[in-house]
Each structure stands twice: as C-alpha cells, then as structure tokens.
Amino acid sequence: MSVEALYKVILYPFINESLASLTAMTNLVGEAGDAFVDNVDDFRFKGYAVCSEVTGGLDGVIMMHHYPETAIAIGNSVCEHMFEEKYQFTEINEDLSNALAEWGNTIVGRSTDLHGRYSLDYKFSSPYFVHDVNDMDKYLVGVKEVITVPISVNGVGRYYFNLLIRNVEYQSIGVKREASTGIANPHSKVLPSESKILLVDDSAMIRKALKRYLSQLGYSNVIEANDGAVAVTMVQQEQPDFMIMDVVMGEMNGDQALANIRANGSNVPVVMLSSVTDKALIERCQSYGISGFIFKPIQADTGAEIIKDYLKIAQ
Structure with missing residues (x-):
C-alpha cells in the first residue's frame, strides 16, 4: 500500500x-x-x-x-x-x-x-x-x-x-468523512427542576462541565458516578429521576450498565453521551430504552442549550 x-x-x-x-x-x-x-x-x-x-x-x-x-x-x-x-x-x-x-x-x-x-x-x-x-x-x-x-x-x-x-496486507478503499449529530429526546414534558440527576462519566472534566450546564438551567440536585458499575449501584440506592451516561468507561461501559439497570427493573430516563457514534451501539442502547443520544463534543457556548433539549420525560 x-x-x-x-x-x-x-x-x-x-x-x-x-x-x-x-x-x-x-x-x-x-x-x-x-x-x-x-x-x-x-x-x-x-x-x-x-x-x-x-x-x-x-x-x-x-x-x-x-x-x-x-x-x-x-x-x-x-x-x-x-x-x-x-x-x-x-x-x-x-x-x-x-x-x-x-x-x-x-x-x-x-x-x-x-x-x-x-x-x-x-x-x-x-x-x-x-x-x-x-x-x-x-x-x-x-x-x-x-x-x-x-x-x-x-x-x-x-x-x-x-x-x-x-x-x-490490505488494499486501499476510499473513505469519506461523515458528520455526526445526535439523536433527539422524543418526549415533551420538561424535567422538573427539583429532580435528582445522575451524571455518569469516567472523565471528571466532563462531569464538571455537565454539572455546570445543569446549574445554569436551574438543576442543583446532581449526583455523580465515574463508572458504569458504580452507576448500577447508585440507581438502586439513590433512585435518580434522570441520568446522563457516557458509553466508553473503565470497568463497565455505559451500554452494559444500561442493560443491568433495566434488568434490575428501573425505568429511569437515560440520555447517552459519547464520541462513539457506531450504529450498532446506538441501536443496542435504544433497545434497552433511552431518551436520546448526545454525540460529543459539547462546549460552554452551546452546552446548556444542548442539555436543555434532552431534559424531557414522557407525559
């Protein structure tokens, strides 16, 4: 080649x-x-x-x-x-x-x-x-x-x-770049401001940023987990009203954590967050029941507005 x-x-x-x-x-x-x-x-x-x-x-x-x-x-x-x-x-x-x-x-x-x-x-x-x-x-x-x-x-x-x-050993194949966006939250009822929100991401920086965006939107009851395995336990113990969860993490990835959360009987609304936009992964998460999928990166100038669009629950 x-x-x-x-x-x-x-x-x-x-x-x-x-x-x-x-x-x-x-x-x-x-x-x-x-x-x-x-x-x-x-x-x-x-x-x-x-x-x-x-x-x-x-x-x-x-x-x-x-x-x-x-x-x-x-x-x-x-x-x-x-x-x-x-x-x-x-x-x-x-x-x-x-x-x-x-x-x-x-x-x-x-x-x-x-x-x-x-x-x-x-x-x-x-x-x-x-x-x-x-x-x-x-x-x-x-x-x-x-x-x-x-x-x-x-x-x-x-x-x-x-x-x-x-x-x-491989012979060349052309590759074209595709833009990645996000999958919207299909619900319409705004998440109440007193709701308990669980942030799950192995990046302390991302958790800090998300917490700041949520604060700008009036949400202060925010708890955090740094891994999918921790999130599974916290859902049982803390009973959050809403979750935002990364996909690729250390001990347990977000899609695995989501499967466990659903298997444990929780229907907490979950929005997935990741730079990985693989179609099979997204479909797998959707099969477990999610309320949208945010594709990274998100930044200070748009972060609060993006998050706001996803803070919705079923009527």
Whole structure:
C-alpha cells in the first residue's frame, strides 16, 4: 500500500476529525501538511501522545503526537472553551491531562467509528496515552515504516499524526468523512427542576462541565458516578429521576450498565453521551430504552442549550 493510499484510508479520517475537533473544542484553527515517510531510526518521541493499536490487514500504531508546549496550549484551550474561564497552566497537570484525554478520546472515538462503518480489514484499540520517553522504544519494535503528517495550529505550534507500520496486507478503499449529530429526546414534558440527576462519566472534566450546564438551567440536585458499575449501584440506592451516561468507561461501559439497570427493573430516563457514534451501539442502547443520544463534543457556548433539549420525560 502506497503512502498516498495509507494516508487516504487510515490517516485522513483521523486528521480531518482532529481539525474539526480542534475548532469545536478549542476555537483554534489547524492545517494539515503533506504526508511523508519518516526514517524509523531517526524517529523520536516528542513528549506526549495519544495512541491506538491497529490490527488486522494493517499491523501498527496510529499516534497523535505533541511537543509538551503544544499539548499544554491545546489543553488550556480545551479547558477555556469548556468552562469559559482563563487557563494558563505551564505544565501538564491533572486538569490538562483530563482535557487532553477528552480531546484525544473524541478524535479517536469518532475516527475509529467512521472506519468501522466500512468493511475494512483492520480494527483499532481503545486510545491510550504515552507520557514517558522511555516507553517509546517498545512501540518501535518491528516497525518498518513511519508515515507522518504535520498539523500546524495557528498561534500555537505543531502536532503530528504518525502511522507506525509493522506490516501491511490490505488494499486501499476510499473513505469519506461523515458528520455526526445526535439523536433527539422524543418526549415533551420538561424535567422538573427539583429532580435528582445522575451524571455518569469516567472523565471528571466532563462531569464538571455537565454539572455546570445543569446549574445554569436551574438543576442543583446532581449526583455523580465515574463508572458504569458504580452507576448500577447508585440507581438502586439513590433512585435518580434522570441520568446522563457516557458509553466508553473503565470497568463497565455505559451500554452494559444500561442493560443491568433495566434488568434490575428501573425505568429511569437515560440520555447517552459519547464520541462513539457506531450504529450498532446506538441501536443496542435504544433497545434497552433511552431518551436520546448526545454525540460529543459539547462546549460552554452551546452546552446548556444542548442539555436543555434532552431534559424531557414522557407525559
């Protein structure tokens, strides 16, 4: 498979989605440069990366790769755009790690979902993060070729997409980017302001943002869970009136938690929230009974309005 074909098939959806998410989540503007082949022996870790393993017809790793200063600037911008507050962190701390993880997860989730809509002979792992230069050597074992695409961010610097290739067997298929929206709540009765709302997301940043949007709408009785398994227990113990729940989490994903909640006899209205827009996943959640599906990202300027549209229950 040629560099051009690999760029179009594997990298293009990631790059396109990263540029769209950069604008949506930070108000920054980026531009992709030309793809080129890196020398494997000269390839060096820049300091921070979001990675996903590629298996099947292509064996390798796709990496969204930053210098620390670029990661810090983008992380600050993600925080500012989500909370409408000025952030000026100078090193990657917990807040910036959460912000960068949310940005990276959104990009990888949307991109891998797009790939999954086609009959392609490769799959992607869940995203993970590399912070330690000493960890890089193990990712280069067996790598025969590195394809790199630089992304220039106006006023900030650069980050890079690298495709580390161990083996390729697949022949190219064109891929087109599709826009993702959301699935509306079909109900019409507004959720009473005194209702108890359970937020379920493994990202503390997302929970903080959602809680802020709910507060802006007059909802103050909000409880939180950081995993699907915790949510199952809290539904039984706390009897929430409404839930907003992420899909991809640690111990138990949101769709599994939803199945358990329904099996336990609860009919609490649930709105799902995720960057993963896989049709089969959405249909599975709908089969358990949901009151809508919000596709990330959501931001400070639109977050409260988006959430408001979903805070409805059956008459």
